[in-house]
Amino acid sequence: MSGETGTARRPQATPPVTASEPARLPRQRDSTPAAQIRLLVAVGTDKHPFDRLVDWLAQWHAQAGGPVGLTVQHGHTRAPQVPGAVPFLGHDALQQAMADADLVVCHGGPATILEARRHGHLPIVVPRDPARGEHVDDHQQLFARRLGAAGLVALCETRDALHAALAAGLTDPSRYAVAADPGAHAARRAAVARVGQIVEDLVAQSTRRPSRWRAWTRPGRGAEETR
Template structure:
């Protein structure tokens, strides 16, 4: 099994802890590779901070199950390798990301049946247990044409998110500048 939290600088301790607890119970039944990024994962066997692109592709190709964060590229890669990814989106309320775009994106894909969305520990454990019993439950047929269409859609969503984040940062910057100018004008009165 491969679990990938991505490379975002925000820790994703919630998912890492859930996986560590689940793996402690399943023990030797599951060989786990956990790409944990900037999250501490000392207690988890098979934990590695980062995997290069090639190593991540190989791990996805060899995995029976893929668990990942709600990053569009990771989800798309998992599907390209024939997996219906089990997705736990990062939640900004826990300091796991700057906004809720992963939640919104993962929920939309969950509704469309393109991911197995798990927003609670119980949902994740149920999905993992079901996947252990029948790994084919989380398999999808590789379809190069569909992959190209999905890649284009993911790229578009990524561009929209980047544009919205940039606009939001620009608005905050303009507001800070306006406030500084206003304070300066008030001080000069």
Template structure:
């Protein structure tokens, strides 16, 4: 049997995703003789992982997904769609803001919805990821999906648009000073009313 080719893509977000990379480092140490691992790591430290690259251009990412047997990725809509377009049921570990991996929980909410619909293999814990990887090693077809090129084209455009909207909303929210929306104006003090 040929060696398993695993692509891991954490996206381009400025937040590190050390939790996922550490889980993979521990796992890969046990299966290195049977797995070729490529990790697109963005701003995450990758000491001890082979074939780690910070970023892949669009064409490079497409080629890596086409060549991979399994894809593990963050909960970014565009990455998930691209993996499915290449015939993968992606193993998705959404970024968790409580670990400093993102500014909010939109990846968790999005991935949970896709997981419930059976469109991804959702892994929110180390154990779930290790179980999914073990299943993929045992039977690669478990993480394969059929590709409908016409449907994929329309879905790709829709998901890219959603990804742009979500990223714009997150970026805008991060720049906006926090002001409680539930406080009626008339309850504000005189100094606060002047500053509105």
């Protein structure tokens, strides 16, 4: 009987994980130890590389004093030599990653900042710098600085500031948490929409400048010049 019982209790081999399962980053991170801090880094989808932020993150991770579960959405920036690197996340995957994260580091994109706060994070923000070829203009710097002054983001414009913020977050993630506030969320969404329109206008103006200069050199330019 004991031999038969032992045979009966022997389970079938566990079916292998499907090919689509590993691609779902939030599910991967669900398997990390409970004590591990989950850090999401998002640089957005802008076509300019953001090597500076990714390099600063990799340097910090190499020296991090505690367990960290990383998801690094690096976009058009070269892939960092850290675990959890992925070029892009779909909207749903990004929302889930933000919901699962203990800390969020991101560029100064208004939409990314808005979503991080909606999920209860005080985002650690490194704005892109146009002088370094990271964006077309300085709107991320202006926007992030204003939010930083208002206490709506943790602004980090240097490597030391970012590393200090991450070290503090690793020690106490609650320092970078905010309470859910649906009313404020709606107000911030409206504000971000206004900022987005301003940015679009600035970019449109900058792209029109060459053609307007050429129009200035041609006859019959008067009506066009006054717009």
